[in-house]
Amino acid sequence: MKITVNGAEHELASPPLTSLLNALRDELNVTGPKVGCQGGNCGTCTVLVDGEPRRSCLLPLAMVDGAEVTTIEGLGTPKRMHPMQAAFHFYYGSQCGFCAPGMITASVALLERNPNPTRKQIQNALGGHICRCTGYVKIIDAVEAVARGESFDGAELTRSRGGEATPKGASA
Amino acid sequence: MARHKGRGLATIEYPTGMNQSGDLTQSWIKLKHDGRVDVLSGTVDIGNGSKTAHRQIVAAALGVPVDWVTVDVSDTDASPWDTGTFASRCTFIGGNAVKIAAERVRERVLEIAGKMLEIDPADLTIEEGVVFARGAPETNISVSDVAHAATWQLGGELISGTGTFVKPFAKILDQETGRIDRDPHAALSYGASVAEIEVDDETGEVRVERFIEAYDIGYAINPTIVEGQIQGGTVMGLGLALLEASYPYYPSPEHRGADFASYMAPSMVDLPQIDFLCLENPSVEGPFGAKACGEMANNGQGPSVAAAIHDAVGVWVTELPLTPERVLRALEKKAAGEDAPRVDGKWVIFDEELSINAVGAPDADVKFTFDPF
Numbered sequence: 001m002k003i004t005v006n007g008a009e010h011e012l013a014s015p016p017l018t019s020l021l022n023a024l025r026d027e028l029n030v031t032g033p034k035v036g037c038q039g040g041n042c043g044t045c046t047v048l049v050d051g052e053p054r055r056s057c058l059l060p061l062a063m064v065d066g067a068e069v070t071t072i073e074g075l076g077t078p079k080r081m082h083p084m085q086a087a088f089h090f091y092y093g094s095q096c097g098f099c100a101p102g103m104i105t106a107s108v109a110l111l112e113r114n115p116n117p118t119r120k121q122i123q124n125a126l127g128g129h130i131c132r133c134t135g136y137v138k139i140i141d142a143v144e145a146v147a148r149g150e151s152f153d154g155a156e157l158t159r160s161r162g163g164e165a166t167p168k169g170a171s172a
Numbered sequence: 173m174a175r176h177k178g179r180g181l182a183t184i185e186y187p188t189g190m191n192q193s194g195d196l197t198q199s200w201i202k203l204k205h206d207g208r209v210d211v212l213s214g215t216v217d218i219g220n221g222s223k224t225a226h227r228q229i230v231a232a233a234l235g236v237p238v239d240w241v242t243v244d245v246s247d248t249d250a251s252p253w254d255t256g257t258f259a260s261r262c263t264f265i266g267g268n269a270v271k272i273a274a275e276r277v278r279e280r281v282l283e284i285a286g287k288m289l290e291i292d293p294a295d296l297t298i299e300e301g302v303v304f305a306r307g308a309p310e311t312n313i314s315v316s317d318v319a320h321a322a323t324w325q326l327g328g329e330l331i332s333g334t335g336t337f338v339k340p341f342a343k344i345l346d347q348e349t350g351r352i353d354r355d356p357h358a359a360l361s362y363g364a365s366v367a368e369i370e371v372d373d374e375t376g377e378v379r380v381e382r383f384i385e386a387y388d389i390g391y392a393i394n395p396t397i398v399e400g401q402i403q404g405g406t407v408m409g410l411g412l413a414l415l416e417a418s419y420p421y422y423p424s425p426e427h428r429g430a431d432f433a434s435y436m437a438p439s440m441v442d443l444p445q446i447d448f449l450c451l452e453n454p455s456v457e458g459p460f461g462a463k464a465c466g467e468m469a470n471n472g473q474g475p476s477v478a479a480a481i482h483d484a485v486g487v488w489v490t491e492l493p494l495t496p497e498r499v500l501r502a503l504e505k506k507a508a509g510e511d512a513p514r515v516d517g518k519w520v521i522f523d524e525e526l527s528i529n530a531v532g533a534p535d536a537d538v539k540f541t542f543d544p545f
Binding site: 132137 | 396397405431
């Protein structure tokens with residue numbers, strides 16, 4: 001079984017019925033996609049298979065032979081973030097971060113398909129991704145910002161957005 | 173058959189952290205030789221944003237830019253003690269602990285800078301990483317230079333400070349009157365939730381169109397994180413109001429929904445409009461006046477949606493979650509003329525004696541009794 005993960009080709013030793021998620025995490029040590037419910041309900045294991053968002057926990061390796069897989073790691077790094085990652089960072093679209101790998105990959109796929117989604121379309125596209133922290137509002141804000149073409153340079157990223165609200169009486 | 177609109181209100185008060193002593197956080201701050209500040213705190217950020225808030229608190233209390241401060245919570249074995257991330261206590265109790273530690277570091281920096289500049293430390297202040305004389309800013313020295321000198325020239329001192337915050341027992345001074353020696357609660361936050369809903373009287377389905385949430389959180393150290401806590405809490409409260417329950421044998425886990433297909437958590441498609449208002453009525457004891465905004469953000473939605481259902485169709489559904497089945501059963505009862513009067517849940521009546529006994533120690537010599545082992 002051969003798959004390309006984030007640009008690098010791998011010959012896999014895992015049996016063909018191993019889930020893509022387990023193969024990524026256990027055999028290739030790509031731990032961006034998270035092990036959530038393992039039943040396709042929560043969405044945090046989502047990866048892009050040939051550009052399409054897929055639940056990697058439900059995909060046996062046999063079905064992705066020869067496919068090109070992109071995980072959250074393949075989108076960008078902390079130094080060179082994908083615009084969607086930067087937007088999630090800037091808009092506080094992630095709190096504990098457990099849903100973020102799936103949310104971000106699915107959002108990237110959404111904008112590939114539909115570069116100018118309405119708020120309702122974003123809600124429908126990401127409806128299968130569960131987040132218990134943010135209340136979803138800031139995630140939708142982040143996706144909308146990328147769709148609008150907002151960019152976030154390094155200076156903005158290192159700035160604590162709450163920095164402007166540094167407590168009063170700072171040097172009392 | 174029709175859809176009915178309704179609006180309901182609920183109010184909440186929320187005590188911050190645990191108040192009966194024993195709920196403490198320790199922290200330790202070291203100022204490295206280049207001026208960078210390392211904060212080791214027991215408080216663990218589980219997504220609540222306490223790491224960012226602590227960074228801001230330390231930067232403000234010490235007088236250095238936020239970028240100089242690193243908060244390390246990576247190892248709970250090596251970190252100072254903390255009882256945990258719960259009860260909305262991280263910013264209040266943990267924040268106070270890092271603030272106290274930062275103030276000690278600041279004090280030591282001023283002492284050393286005073287010697288270096290030959291000025292009484294009481295006349296010095298720190299802003300944006302620079303120590304300067306009040307009224308004479310041209311007499312100044314950078315905090316990083318002070319730290320460098322302490323390390324390499326003045327005997328190798330590692331400038332550091334520890335801070336602990338714990339809300340002590342309130343001592344009962346007079347059994348007759350119940351007079352106590354201090355405010356037994358650390359800080360009380362207040363909130364209100366308004367739900368605007370639509371009830372379908374044929375299916376019993378309740379749809380929330382809008383929540384209006386108002387919270388008095390003392391002081392928003394990081395307004396964006398507060399916003400996130402309130403939005404997140406509101407959606408979690410929506411789940412508690414309409415969807416989530418550990419049926420059928422709570423608290424036994426038997427036969428309850430084992431995955432997100434049977435235990436329904438709100439998803440993005442359920443998202444109502446959320447408007448909120450953040451009021452700042454500072455606490456005397458909180459860091460920069462901050463109180464709490466974590467857990468209480470999901471307390472008001474259940475009762476406000478229940479009240480809105482009553483407003484819409486005239487029935488009280490007295491059990492959460494407010495499922496279509498429960499709404500329909502209540503409507504059926506009403507139609508049969510068995511419109512039960514409002515059934516109250518557990519009434520918590522404020523009993524002064526019970527309350528004081530809960531937070532006070534009758535023995536004035538009570539020692540710190542918390543034993544983690």
